[in-house]
Amino acid sequence: MKALTTQPLPFHRLVPVAAVVLLAIGLPIFGTPYLIDVGTLVLVYIMLGLGLNIVVGYAGLLDLGYAAFFAIGAYTTGLLMVRYHVAFWLTLPAAGILTALSGIVIGTPTLRMRSDYLAIVTLGFGEIVRIAATNFTFTGGPEGVYGIPHATIGRLVLRSPQALYWLGMAFALVVLVGSYNLARSRLGRAWLAIREDEAAAQAAGIYPVYYKLLAYVLGAVFAGVAGSFFAVKLTAINPSSFTFIQSVTILMVIILGGMGSLPGVILGAAVIIILPEALRAFDRVRMLAFGVGLIVLMLLRPQGLWPSRIGQIVKRAVALSEARAAAEIAAGAPTPE
Amino acid sequence: MRRSLACLAMLALLVPAAALGVGAQGATVKIGVPVPLSGGNAKMGDDIAKAATLAAEEWNAKGGVLGRKIEIVSFDDACDAQQSVTAAHKLLDAGVAAVAGGYCSSAAIPASAVYHDAGVAFVADASSNPKLTDQGFENVFRVIGRDDQQGPYAAGFMIKTLKGKKIAIVHDNTAYAKGLADATKAAVEGAAGVQLVFFDAVTPGEKDFSAILTKVKSLKPDVTYYTGYYPEGGLIAKQFKELGVPGKFMAGDANNDPTFISEAGNASEGVFVTSTPLPQDQTTAKSFIDRYKKRWNQDPGPYSALEYDAVSVVLDAIKRSGSADRGTIVKAIAATKGYSGATGTINFDMKGDRKSVLYITYIIKGGKFVPYGM
Amino acid sequence: MDIALQQLVNGLTVGAFYALIALGYTMVYGIIRLINFAHGDIYAAGAFLGLSLYALLALLHIQNPVLTTLLALVVSMGCTGLLGVLLYRIAYRPLLHARLSILISAIGGSLTLEYGLFLIYSPSFLVYPHLFGRAGPALGDLAISWLQVIIFVSSLLLMAALYVLVHRTKIGMAMRALAINQDAARLMGIDVNRVIASTFFLGSTLAAFAGVMTGLYYSQISFLMGFLVGLKAFTAAVLGGIGNIPGAVLGGFLLGILESLAAGYFSSRWKDVVAFVILIVILVARPRGLLGERVVERM
Incomplete structure (x- = not known):
């Protein structure tokens, strides 16, 4: 990710970056299906983390219902593929448009609120989407959508863990490059100005609500794309994947990694997914160790693992x-x- | 410097994960048991894993299978779609010959696709949602009945035995409970002269159901059937009595747990529970209960006997076919003929569902589940 | 009419629990702007400690239900209060100026408490002793037990006591000063740490009271019991205007009644959706909640 900057990297920064790149390429070649699956899950959370990073990290809006957009993306792809036999690639624009629209619907009336009230409104929105998906018949109720076909490229069916990993990697890279460019664009500077001092930004001619809404919508689209990928990866989705806990997990990814920082999101996603898996050896103490681990990590690095x-x-x-x-x-x- | 430290920390995390993923391919026959070990269903998962271990230990005491020892590999699926898929991959990595376990249908359905892709047999012990076997996967079996078998039975019992004319159904919006509620609803609506007066769901994890029960009370049903799980079931039975809702209260097979009675206290007296026969009421299961109690120093859970049979069916298939090859095991399980397990005789139909599942109704009397009308 | 009255009673009962827990959220938020995710689990810890007390008293052959309940309440409230202070000391105090990191620490605290209870007590549901019958005042067809009356009255008394404490005592004044401006409060010689710790103590005490009452009234407790109620109580606190004590009480009762009416007259499956839609509408109309005051935005 740092390779994108124009200046040469100092050696001590190059080593970890090279290690991550080697690991990311080596994993699907040498890893077992389980490790590849865990790696793919990390990629999903990288996409989600990058999307939420736009909302929370760039624009400074606390969102506690981000899983709703993830759900809308997943259900759009799942339902279109299963009920209407639409090809995976064609469901992507649909998921993007639907998530963008829902971002506008929830964002427009609420973005003028103080950030903490925004947090509870987004939380409410997340719960409404999940409960609606559970109660409606067309979404498959609590059983959700199952038997979702795999994505295909020509005759190639992306079914194996390796294929899914590479598909996820392609998605994650697109999202990563998009995020990187956003941060350095005029838009990115506007968000930064609003986040640091809204009144001053407004005085400088930046209309906060417009830019906040844009951040919200872009973040929603990122989650929608991640959801589409999640649907073909899992082949079966149900409302229990899109709970409040899911929203909190995505939030943990970016805070743990370091708010507003792209390498931080990648690191955060890796820790949030790999830590509980690595702790499987501890069996019954696993979740307790995870909880204690979160506190310790925050106490040691309050600014995140790799801050912006x-x-x-x-x-x-x-x-x-x-x-x-x-x-x-x-x-x-x-x-x- | 700090950042490279952070990156090293990440690598340090990856290394043990890699080490864990590589299962040694020994001479043992491995049976995968995915169960919830964290979250609200952890107790059920624990009971199921213990039954699997007991089955393996007993076979091992008799020399194992094909001259090899049996090893149970158990992973937490937390009753979650995403985690169950990860756990499934982990079981496959560990080199399991077949999988026997699972609890929540919502976790079993996505995981079944992973097992299907790998050609590994999956015998579900407790996941009763019809969709699991309706997917048409030849590798998926279950030793528990289907919700759409219990539903018509429950409807028949409410209409014929309890002479119910007005029936209320309450579920909890989980895949299992909704499946059973839908099946019961269809059967009730198909019967002449019977009216379905109420059909709605509670939220799992809540404790106060007086609002929904007050509404039920105003509709004066003859029978109210609750199809969710026992933690809420016990509370609903208690509040049903406290609010003075008229008519009888009946609950589905996820309520045949002693905790249901201790939660509801006196209010559990006279409550009906539809279920497959509990281990203590099956002659075949008597010795299983004794052995389970001896080994674990506690009573078996509601699904322990089923899991014991799920593991045994797999091992029996390996023994009959003389091979621990994944594909051969799938064929051999499908060919199971009259295996005599702790829960009775086991045969599978074309879909992988268990044939001729018997349902009976219990009534709670003196703080115990007593078979009704026997 | 009877039905409507019954739904009101149902709603007030649930609302009392929401209100008691919402107070802990609102007090902590008012002072250090933290959504204390672990507060629901503090409530669960209170319920479990109460159960331990009942078990201990039974071993000592103390059988009088009123006496055991009072002892269980007092000891559980005290211990849970200290647990809240401990949580603050370890997980929150070093992070007071890292607004988002402290949130993750709170989630870590929540998981630690949940799975601590899981390991110490049980992964399954535990059952409280059935001490109080369901006898109640005879009010026609209305089903109401004395226990419900006691819960309602005692929670109102506790809330009133809290209000007096915050508005009529020195420590209360310090709390209010801290809520307005921490730096100024410190300059006035207020021991900021001690005041924040007492806030955690008070909030946890009320949660423990709700926890023990939950055990007595509903009879069933589990290590995850705090999650959903915590979420609802947090919602209630925001509904009333977060940081505002009468607001949390109003929000709690209002949410309880709303849910009850939604389940009774619309659909139980949709009641949370109804509650959240009303919350969103109220916040759009009154962005600071029902009784919320204007507070300076801080990130």
């Missing part, structure tokens, strides 16, 4: 005073300033 550079530069000025205040709180004693 842009955000840091801006924050550096603020950081000094905040750090002083934090130190005082931690010390528990008020000191005169």
Whole structure:
């Protein structure tokens, strides 16, 4: 991902990047189907994380119902393929349009709210979508949609774990490049300005609601695409995959990785998926260890595993005073300033 | 520097994962058992895994199968579609010859596609949603009955035995409960002179169902049938009595657990439960219960005997065919003829469903499940 | 009419639980702007501690239901309060200025508590002793038990006590000062840490009360019991205006009644959708909730 920057990388940064690239290429060649499946799941969460990163990381809007867009994408592809025998590739634009529309529907009335109220409204939206998918007959009710065909390229059926991995990798790379360019575009700078100081941004001629809505819609489309891929990967989807927990998991990916940072999202997705799998050896203590692990990771790296550079530069000025205040709180004693 | 540390941390995470994924291909015959070990269904998963272990230990004590020891490989599927697919891949990686287990239908259906692609036999012990075998996968079997077999039975019992004219059905919007509720609804609506007065769902995980029961009360049904799981079932039975809802209360086979009675307390008296015969009421299962209690120092769960049979059917197929090849096992399981298990005689039909499943009704009397009319 | 009255009683009962738990969310949010995801699990911990107390008292042959219940309540509330403070000390205090990271820490705390209960107690459902029968005041066809009356009255008393504490005592004044401006409060010589810790203590105490009452009234508890109720209580707190104590109480009861009416007159399957749609409509019309005041936006 860092290879996209124009400046040559210092050696200590090149090593981990090269390791990740080697791992990503080596996994489907040398890995077992299980490891490849876990890798594919990481790719799904990279797509989801990158999408939510636009909403939370770039535009600074807390979204607790992001799984709704993931669900809408998955159901659109699943239903079109199973009921109407539409080819996978043609369901993608449909999923994109539907998720964008739902992003507008939920975003328009709510984006003027304070971020915490926005959080609960998005949470509500997420629950409404999940419950509706469970209650409606055309979505298959609690059983969901099953028997979804595999994606095909010409005569090639993408069925094996390797094929699914490469398909997921292609999707993830498209989303990654898109995200990267967005961050560096005029749009990206507008989001940054709004996130850091909405009033100042508005004074500078940036209309916050428009840009927020755009972030919301783009984030929704990313999730929709991830959902389409998820549907053909799993071949059976049901509402239990799109719960509040799912939204929280995606949020964990980006906060753990480092808000607003693309390598951070990749790292965060890897940790969120691989950590519980690696802890399978601990059997009954697995989820407890995961919970403790989350606290410890946050205490050790409150800014995330790989925080964004842009955000840091801006924050550096603020950081000094905040750090002083934090130190005082931690010390528990008020000191005169 | 910090970032390379972060990246190293990620690699450090990957290495144990890689090590875990590589299962040693030993001389043992491995049977995969996916079950929920975390989340709200963890207790059921635990009971099922213990029954599988018991079956393997007993076969091993008799020399294993094909002269090889049997090993149970169990992974958590958390009753979740996504996690069940990952667990399925992990079981395949571990080199399982066949899979016998599962609990939630919503997890079993996506996983069955993975087993199908790999040509591995999957014998479900507790997933009763019709869709599982209706997918037409030749490798999928189940030792439990289908919801659309229990549904007509339950409807018949409510109409004929309990003389119900007005019937209310409550489910909990899970794949299992909705399947059973739909099947019962179809049978009730098909009967002459009987009226379905109420059909709605509760939310699993909630504790207060007085609002929905107050509505049921106003409709004055003769029988109310609840098709969900026992955690909510016990509470509904209790609140049903407390609110003074008229008519009888009946629950589906996911309520044949002693916790149902302890939750509902006195309110459980006189509640009907449709079910396949419980292990203690089957002569074939008597010795299974004793052995299970001896091995685990606790009572078997509602699905323990079924899982015991699911594992045994697989092992019997391996023994008959003389091969632990995945494809051969699928054919041999399909050819199972009158295997005598803890839950009775087992035969499979074309779809992989168990033939001639018997349903009976229990009534709760003196804090115990007593077969009704026997 | 009877039916409508019964639905009101049903709604008020559920609402009392929502309100008690919503108070913990709203107090913590008001002071440190944290959605304390682990609060629902604190409520579960309270219920389990209460059950342990009942078991212990039974071993000591203390059988009087009123006495055992009072003891169970007091000890569970105290221990759970300390648990809340412990959670704050370990998982939240070092992250007070990392607004989103503290959220993940809260999720970690939630999982830790849930699976801690899972390991210490049981993966399955546990059953409380059936101490109080379902006898109640004779009000025609209305089904209402004395236990329901006690839950309703005692939760109102607790809420009133909390209101007095926040508005009439010194620590309460410190809490309100902190909610308005933490830096200014610190400059005024307020021990910020101690005040935040007491907020966690109070919120957890109320949750523990709700937990023990849940066990007594519904009889069934489980390690995941806090998740759904926590979500609802959080919704209730926002509905009433997060950070506002009477708002949380109003939101809790309102949500309970709304759900009850939706299930009774529309459909139980859709009741959460009805509740969330009403929430969204209210927030669009009144962006700070029903009783919410204007608060400075902080990211």
